[in-house]
Structures are given as structure tokens and as C-alpha cells.
Amino acid sequence: MRTFWHILRKRKMRIVGVVLLLMFVFMAIFGPIIYPHQPAIHPNEIYLPPSWHHLLGTDYAGRNILPQIVLGARNVLFVAALAALFTVGIGTLIGLAAGYLGPIVDSILMRFTDMVLTIPSIVLILILAITIGMSNDVIMAGILSFAGWGGMARAIRSMVLSIRERSFVEVSQGLGMSRTYVIVKEILPNLLPYIVVHLMLALTGAVYGEVGLFFLGVVPFKADNWGVMLNFATGGSGAMYSTRSLMFLISPILAIVLLQTGIVLCTDVVNELVDPRLRNTVGGYQANGRRRQRRTSVGRISVGGRVRSSSN
Amino acid sequence: MRYFGQDNLYDMSYDQQRRLFWEKVAMVFQAAQNTLNPLLRIRQQILDIAQDHDIDFQQAMNSAKQLCEIMYLDSERVLNAYPHELSGGMKQRVSIALALLLNPSLVVLDEPTTALDVISQASVLRILNDVRKSHNLSLIFITHDISVISEIVDRIIVMYAGRIVETGPVRDVILHPRHPYTQGLLASIPPLRGNLSRTRALRGQPADLLHLPHGCAFHERCPRAFSRCRQEAPRLLTDDHGQTGVACHLYASDSGENVL
Amino acid sequence: MKLIRRIAVSLVLIFVVSSITFFLVRLMPGNPYSVMYHKLVMQGMTPLQAEDQVKGIMNAMPNEPVFVQYIQWLTQLVHGNLGTSIEETGVPVTELIFNALPWTLVTVSIGLFVSFLIGIVLGVISASRRDTWVSSVIDNVGSIAHAIPVYVTAVALLYLFNVVWHVFPSSGAYGIMETPGLNWPFLASFAYHIVLPEGTYILAGFGSWELAMKSTTIMVMNDDFMMAARIRGLTRQRIMNYLGWNSILPLFTLFMLSLGTMFGGSVFIESTYAFPGIGNLLATAVTTRDYPVMEGCFMLTTATIIFANVLADFLYAVLDPRITM
Numbered sequence: 001m002r003t004f005w006h007i008l009r010k011r012k013m014r015i016v017g018v019v020l021l022l023m024f025v026f027m028a029i030f031g032p033i034i035y036p037h038q039p040a041i042h043p044n045e046i047y048l049p050p051s052w053h054h055l056l057g058t059d060y061a062g063r064n065i066l067p068q069i070v071l072g073a074r075n076v077l078f079v080a081a082l083a084a085l086f087t088v089g090i091g092t093l094i095g096l097a098a099g100y101l102g103p104i105v106d107s108i109l110m111r112f113t114d115m116v117l118t119i120p121s122i123v124l125i126l127i128l129a130i131t132i133g134m135s136n137d138v139i140m141a142g143i144l145s146f147a148g149w150g151g152m153a154r155a156i157r158s159m160v161l162s163i164r165e166r167s168f169v170e171v172s173q174g175l176g177m178s179r180t181y182v183i184v185k186e187i188l189p190n191l192l193p194y195i196v197v198h199l200m201l202a203l204t205g206a207v208y209g210e211v212g213l214f215f216l217g218v219v220p221f222k223a224d225n226w227g228v229m230l231n232f233a234t235g236g237s238g239a240m241y242s243t244r245s246l247m248f249l250i251s252p253i254l255a256i257v258l259l260q261t262g263i264v265l266c267t268d269v270v271n272e273l274v275d276p277r278l279r280n281t282v283g284g285y286q287a288n289g290r291r292r293q294r295r296t297s298v299g300r301i302s303v304g305g306r307v308r309s310s311s312n
Numbered sequence: 313m314r315y316f317g318q319d320n321l322y323d324m325s326y327d328q329q330r331r332l333f334w335e336k337v338a339m340v341f342q343a344a345q346n347t348l349n350p351l352l353r354i355r356q357q358i359l360d361i362a363q364d365h366d367i368d369f370q371q372a373m374n375s376a377k378q379l380c381e382i383m384y385l386d387s388e389r390v391l392n393a394y395p396h397e398l399s400g401g402m403k404q405r406v407s408i409a410l411a412l413l414l415n416p417s418l419v420v421l422d423e424p425t426t427a428l429d430v431i432s433q434a435s436v437l438r439i440l441n442d443v444r445k446s447h448n449l450s451l452i453f454i455t456h457d458i459s460v461i462s463e464i465v466d467r468i469i470v471m472y473a474g475r476i477v478e479t480g481p482v483r484d485v486i487l488h489p490r491h492p493y494t495q496g497l498l499a500s501i502p503p504l505r506g507n508l509s510r511t512r513a514l515r516g517q518p519a520d521l522l523h524l525p526h527g528c529a530f531h532e533r534c535p536r537a538f539s540r541c542r543q544e545a546p547r548l549l550t551d552d553h554g555q556t557g558v559a560c561h562l563y564a565s566d567s568g569e570n571v572l
Numbered sequence: 573m574k575l576i577r578r579i580a581v582s583l584v585l586i587f588v589v590s591s592i593t594f595f596l597v598r599l600m601p602g603n604p605y606s607v608m609y610h611k612l613v614m615q616g617m618t619p620l621q622a623e624d625q626v627k628g629i630m631n632a633m634p635n636e637p638v639f640v641q642y643i644q645w646l647t648q649l650v651h652g653n654l655g656t657s658i659e660e661t662g663v664p665v666t667e668l669i670f671n672a673l674p675w676t677l678v679t680v681s682i683g684l685f686v687s688f689l690i691g692i693v694l695g696v697i698s699a700s701r702r703d704t705w706v707s708s709v710i711d712n713v714g715s716i717a718h719a720i721p722v723y724v725t726a727v728a729l730l731y732l733f734n735v736v737w738h739v740f741p742s743s744g745a746y747g748i749m750e751t752p753g754l755n756w757p758f759l760a761s762f763a764y765h766i767v768l769p770e771g772t773y774i775l776a777g778f779g780s781w782e783l784a785m786k787s788t789t790i791m792v793m794n795d796d797f798m799m800a801a802r803i804r805g806l807t808r809q810r811i812m813n814y815l816g817w818n819s820i821l822p823l824f825t826l827f828m829l830s831l832g833t834m835f836g837g838s839v840f841i842e843s844t845y846a847f848p849g850i851g852n853l854l855a856t857a858v859t860t861r862d863y864p865v866m867e868g869c870f871m872l873t874t875a876t877i878i879f880a881n882v883l884a885d886f887l888y889a890v891l892d893p894r895i896t897m
Binding site: 151 | 596597728833837859881
């Protein structure tokens with residue numbers, strides 16, 4: 001916990017990020033308690049500017065916008081989190097299998113991964129979305145997870161390949177430990193930092209895909225998704241072309257931008273939290289390793305600068 | 313290095329420094345394999361150096377070809393090759409040839425042979441020795457392997473934790489080492505003939521340069537350390553001609569006078 | 573020789589992707605083609621007429637076993653026939669796609685090129701000012717711009733530059749008065765129309781190049797040959813040149829991912845700006861459930877990306893002597 005504060009305080013932007021993400025998580029969890037009913041239609045309150053009563057103004061049907069944003073957070077975050085979990089799960093499994101189960105499995109899985117990587121993921125998701133249908137959130141998350149596992153599987157595979165060459169894995173194998181034991185106890189802990197960081201990255205990807213599908217209007221509308229609001233704002237309601245309706249357009253945009261910003265800034269925090277090497281370095285100097293020492297004693301190159309020498 | 317002749321390197325502009333480097337002082341790096349730009353042919357890298365030091369292309373190519381011959385390199389092949397097409401020993405010799413390209417008066421060699429196998433080591437050293445005589449230049453070897461270079465060098469300066477601990481003509485230092493560190497170094501070299509069990513390693517780990525021990529930096533590992541070593545750092549004491557010197561309390565009287 | 577092998581592998585890959593598309597659509601519950609056939613029969617067509625009409629659209633007899641349909645469909649595919657559109661009755665899918673593809677290719681290439689340029693310049697700046705506020709601002713802006721979905725950027729730019737300040741047009745690829753071709757009025761009108769779409773591609777794309785360039789630059793800066801170049805007394809200009817080429821070349825491996833993202837983004841960007849490219853075609857086909865067009869767009873986009881990758885690999889091999897094709 002203390003390291004967490006330490007990491008947070010190093011850059012002010014990180015605090016902003018954590019606050020943003022927590023705000024949206026709060027909305028997702030407590031939104032339906034704060035606003036138990038869908039906002040009501042008021043035909044004579046169309047496109048009201050922000051006021052105490054309507055903090056973000058009202059939409060084309062005179063509905064209060066703020067509850068729509070707050071209620072939308074649950075759907076967006078739930079599906080995105082689920083999709084990110086699926087992505088990371090598939091990526092890790094395929095990467096582990098390719099890296100650990102020998103060359104035949106490896107080449108088959110990697111050919112497949114390469115193929116998925118060449119297909120533009122959004123296009124594939126679109127086609128899957130309308131052929132399979134997006135009847136419920138879990139299926140939707142499953143389809144979205146098709147977008148990002150390829151790169152992850154490749155990275156995990158190459159990491160497994162290098163880890164299994166290291167002595168501690170060979171020792172475990174030599175001692176007759178089972179495959180599962182070696183994978184769970186020796187290899188996975190070493191991959192964990194990468195997996196956690198990638199979980200955050202997958203989250204931004206999933207938010208992009210999910211809200212995008214609603215924005216294009218290819219999946220059945222859910223009343224409270226920011227993508228649906230954006231779709232109505234740019235399309236059906238004509239809000240896009242009137243400066244009066246600014247709030248209806250800008251609210252979902254702001255929500256998406258702030259959420260993505262929050263996730264990205266938190267990725268930075270998580271990155272440093274799980275990778276101890278990024279902490280406690282004095283200007284990148286580490287006191288072990290002969291070559292490093294050598295380099296500092298000869299001089300450090302800085303682009304366009306002078307050669308500085310520490311031994312004179 | 314701070315001074316070269318009268319010139320303080322720290323007071324120079326980038327272009328003054330740039331002129332001094334390679335025209336007066338050249339360097340051969342420890343991992344010479346990695347000191348060539350991987351994307352350019354050797355010929356192009358020579359031309360780059362020539363152009364930035366205002367030397368005629370043709371002249372540079374001619375001296376490069378000559379140097380290749382001295383280095384026992386097939387100049388046609390090597391000059392048209394990319395670095396990854398050459399072996400480690402060849403790249404090492406190429407980088408030595410590059411160092412000699414502008415006829416510098418001083419060449420610094422940072423562990424020039426550690427990355428090579430024994431046979432290449434011997435040939436590189438022999439070449440260096442020949443070049444030193446024929447081109448009339450000074451060499452500074454930086455190495456931890458005294459035995460390899462003792463054939464070539466005139467003087468040895470032994471350094472520990474960034475400071476000179478002993479200096480002198482090569483015969484004196486090797487036959488009569490005075491500083492305990494030098495003695496330890498020489499004792500750790502396995503003899504070609506004779507009893508291997510006499511070979512010893514120094515105890516302990518090299519000093520942490522960020523947290524140097526108080527007093528003499530070597531005292532924690534020194535077999536002959538006494539109380540004074542823990543309290544003050546020894547100064548380098550030299551003989552009358554400045555030819556030999558040692559920085560060790562064992563050779564200094566209490567008043568700090570020279571007892572050599 | 574390796575180039576030929578790469579092309580062969582690519583062709584196989586395209587074949588596999590096409591086959592997957594075929595089976596994906598037909599084996600799903602509620603196969604749209606048999607639904608269509610039954611609807612036509614219900615509407616009073618004779619089974620023969622209905623079969624004929626569906627065959628014209630999907631290139632296979634709807635009542636045959638799926639495998640026979642596959643063979644029929646493949647034969648037509650080899651002849652360059654992708655069926656006809658359902659929405660625009662009777663128009664061949666290939667015609668729709670080849671009218672749309674050039675627009676997307678041009679805009680995506682420009683977007684890719686410009687965002688790449690901006691990315692590498694910012695990456696070098698960020699790398700050389702490491703651990704300063706400049707670098708942290710550049711990195712944060714880069715990664716946030718990368719994380720903001722393209723449709724959000726597209727809508728925001730459209731609103732700002734079209735609705736609020738009437739600076740750029742909201743839709744189309746050129747003015748209605750112009751005739752497409754190599755004439756100045758058309759090119760000027762085209763350039764004017766693509767400002768907003770390109771702006772969106774660039775804003776969404778430069779971040780990943782910036783971050784990648786920063787990390788390769790830092791790696792190369794610590795390479796031994798960079799210090800050697802300095803000690804060899806080379807000019808600053810030449811050292812920057814060495815640094816630049818050595819940092820840029822590894823980025824070629826990111827090309828594949830980036831191109832996929834760009835083409836994916838074109839679906840959102842082109843439908844927001846009503847740009848007549850393949851992304852818009854696909855988005856329309858998806859909303860109107862025009863399956864033949866959808867399949868065609870998917871195959872053609874994938875094929876384009878696969879061949880662009882072969883091209884990039886080839887270029888990489890030409891530029892980097894360590895890589896052979």
C-alpha cells in the first residue's frame with residue numbers, strides 16, 4: 001500500500017487516472033441505486049442547457065443526460081472487463097501451449113495466431129456480431145475478445161520459450177515435477193506482470209470495440225450505452241447539426257475519453273506496481289553487471305551532447 | 313580522461329572534441345563486434361569517417377586498403393561487407409584498422425581481446441605490436457588480464473575502484489609486485505607449468521562504486537590490511553623519477569614520507 | 573525465392589480466410605441465404621425462380637449440401653465473381669468493392685504515412701529528453717490519443733470543424749462539380765474533403781508509433797556503435813542519421829498490426845464522414861444485412877492487408893542488410 005502511494009505521487013497524472021477510473025467503477029456499481037428508474041421523457045424540456053436540476057442538460061426527448069451516462073457505465077465496464085478477461089485468458093492459454101507443448105503444437109498455434117493477426121479485428125468482430133448475434137453480454141464479450149489475443153499470445157509464447165531455458169525451470173523438470181506444477185508454480189508467476197498490464201490494455205481495446213458496435217448501430221440497442229447515445233446524437237436525432245444540443249453530443253464523448261484516459265494512466269501505475277525493476281533505479285544505473293559498470297566509467301553518450309566521463 | 317596535451321576536454325566545443333577524437337586519439341572497444349553500424353557496409357563507414365574529418369575519399373580508401381593488408385584482411389571482401397557478414401575476429405581487426413585510419417598518436421584499447429578466442433587473441437596482439445612500431449604510436453590497454461599484454465606493453469598501471477594503486481615498468485610490476493592487489497592479481501593467473509594449487513583468487517567481491525568503503529577501497533579484501541587502512545585512503549607515492557609508484561600504507565611511513 | 577514462397581503462403585492464407593467466411597455465414601443458425609430463399613418462396617415465387625435469384629446473389633444453389641455450395645462458390649470466386657448485392661439489386665459485389673477500395677487505399681496510406689512521420693519525430697524527441705516533463709507529456713498524449721476510439725475523434729472533429737466553424741465539408745470524397753481523374757480541381761477538392769478523415773486517422777495512429785519509436789531509439793542510443801560513432805568524431809548530423817535509421821527499421825514489424833487497426837478504423841471514420849470507401853461500404857452492408865457485400869469486403873480488406881505486409885517485408889529486406897527475403 002505504501003509503495004502504491006509512492007508510485008502514485010511520483011506523477012500527478014497518475015492520481016488523475018486512478019480517480020477517473022474509480023469514478024467510473026463507482027458509477028457502474030452504484031449507478032442503479034442512485035437512479036433506480038430510467039430517466040423520464042419530458043417533451044417540453046428538449047435540449048436544456050446544464051442546470052442544477054439537469055447537470056448535463058437534457059436530450060432530444062427531454063430526458064436528463066447525467067443518469068444515462070451513469071447508468072451506461074455499468075454496461076460498458078462490465079462487458080469490457082469481461083472481454084478483457086477473455087482476451088487475456090485466451091492469449092495466455094494459447095501462448096503457454098505454444099511455448100511449452102513442443103514445436104508441433106507451437107507451429108500450428110502460431111500459424112493460426114498469425115492468420116488472426118492479419119485480419120482487421122474490427123471487421124471480423126462486425127461480421128461475427130451480426131452472424132452470431134449479440135443477444136447477451138457474455139457472448140458479446142466473447143466476440144470482442146477476438147480482437148486482441150493474437151499479439152498477447154505471441155508475446156507470452158516468446159516469454160515462455162525464454163523462461164523455460166532458465167535454470168530454475170530445468171531444475172524443477174529434472175526433479176520430476178509435473179507439467180502443471182512447472183507451469184503454475186514456475187512459469188506463470190514470471191508472466192504475471194505482463195499479464196496484468198495487458199489486462200489493462202485489453203480493457204481499452206474492448207471499450208473501443210464495444211461502444212463502436214453500438215455506435216455503428218449493428219447490434220440491438222441497449223437503452224443505456226454511451227455508444228447508443230453517440231449513435232443517436234450523430235444520426236437519428238440530428239443533434240449533431242445543432243449547437244443547441246451540444247451537451248447531448250459531448251456527454252458520451254467525454255465519458256468515453258475520460259474512461260480511456262483513466263485506464264491508460266492506471267496502466268502506467270500498474271506497470272510500475274508489478275514490475276519492480278522500474279522502481280528504485282538511480283538514473284537507470286544498476287550496480288550489478290560488469291558491462292554496465294564499464295560503460296559508466298568510460299562515459300555515457302547523450303545524443304548531441306558531449307561525452308561525459310566519470311573517471312578522470 | 314580530462315586533458316590531452318594542453319587541452320582540457322571539458323572546455324572544448326562539440327566540434328573541437330570531434331576533431332580531436334580519431335584524428336589524435338582513437339579507441340578500440342571491448343565489444344568491437346557491436347561498434348560498427350549494422351546497416352552500412354564497411355566501405356561506407358570508412359567514407360563517413362573520412363568525410364567528417366575532411367579527408368579525400370580516394371586517400372581514405374587507399375589507407376584503408378593498406379591497413380586491411382596489415383591486419384591480414386582481404387580488403388576487397390571486407391570493405392564491401394556488412395558487419396554481420398564478418399566473424400568476430402575480423403570485426404575486431406576492422407575496428408583496429410578503423411582506429412588507425414587517421415594516423416592518431418594515441419590509441420586506447422578497451423579489452424581488445426576478451427571477446428576473441430585464443431588464436432585470434434594472439435594474432436591481434438601480434439598485429440598491434442607490429443603496428444605500434446611501424447606507425448610510431450602510443451597504445452593504452454585497458455584489461456584485467458595482465459599475462460596477455462605483458463609481452464607488448466612498456467608500463468603497467470594497476471587500478472582498483474577507479475584509483476591507481478600501483479604503477480611501474482612492466483618487468484618491475486610483474487616480477488616484484490608491491491601492492492597486495494597486484495600480488496593477488498598475479499597469483500590468480502594459472503601457471504602454464506607447475507602446481508595449479510598455488511593459484512589463488514582474491515576473496516570478496518569487487519568494491520561497489522556507489523558505496524566505496526571508508527579508507528583504502530581495497531582494505532576489506534586485503535590480506536595484509538591493518539588499522540590505518542580502515543581510516544585513511546593511501547596516497548600514490550612515487551620514486552624520484554616518477555617511474556614507479558604504489559598507493560599502500562604498507563610502503564608509507566607514519567608521516568606519509570616516501571620509503572621506496 | 574523466399575519472396576515467391578511468401579506470396580504463395582499469402583495466397584493460401586487468403587483462401588483460408590475466404591473459406592472461413594463462407595462457412596461462418598452459412599453454418600450459423602438462421603443461414604441468411606436459406607432464410608432469403610424461404611422468404612422468396614413464401615412471397616409466391618416458384619421454388620425454381622427463388623433458387624435462381626438466390627444463386628445469382630450467393631453464387632451457389634441454396635438447397636444443395638453446404639459442401640457442394642462451397643465448391644460452386646469457390647469456382648465462381650476463382651473467376652473473380654463474388655455474387656451480387658442484395659440491397660442494390662443485381663450490382664456485382666466486385667464492382668461495388670472496386671469502386672470503393674481506391675478511396676480507402678489512398679486515405680489509409682496517407683494517414684499511415686503521416687502518422688508514422690509524426691510518431692517517429694515525437695518518439696525521437698521523447699527519447700532524447702527522457703525523464704523530463706517534455707517526454708512525459710508526449711508519452712501521455714500519445715498513449716491517450718491512441719486509446720481514444722476513432723469514432724469519438726471523428727465525431728468531435730466533425731462537430732468542431734463542420735458544425736461549429738464551417739471550415740471543412742462533412743461528407744463525400746470530392747465536390748459534386750468535379751470529375752474524378754488527374755485534374756487539379758478534382759485533386760484540390762479531394763484534398764479539401766479528406767482533411768478531417770486524415771486528421772482522425774493521424775490522431776488515432778501516431779501514438780503507437782511514438783511509443784514504439786521511443787523505445788527503439790532508447791535501445792539504439794545505448795548500443796555500442798552509437799558511442800563508437802561519437803568517439804570516431806562524426807558530425808552530429810551523421811550520428812542522428814545512424815540513430816534514426818537503426819531505430820526506424822525495427823518498426824517495420826509493427827506495420828501489420830497498424831494496417832489492420834487503420835482498416836478497422838476506416839469502418840468508423842468513413843461512416844462518420846460518409847466517405848465512399850470500403851469501410852463505409854462494409855458498415856452499410858452490415859446495417860442492411862447485405863451478406864454478399866459483407867463477405868466481399870471482408871475478403872478484400874484481408875487480402876489487401878496480407879499483400880501490403882508482403883510488400884512491407886520486402887521493403888524491410890531491401891533496407892536492412894541483416895534481413896534476407
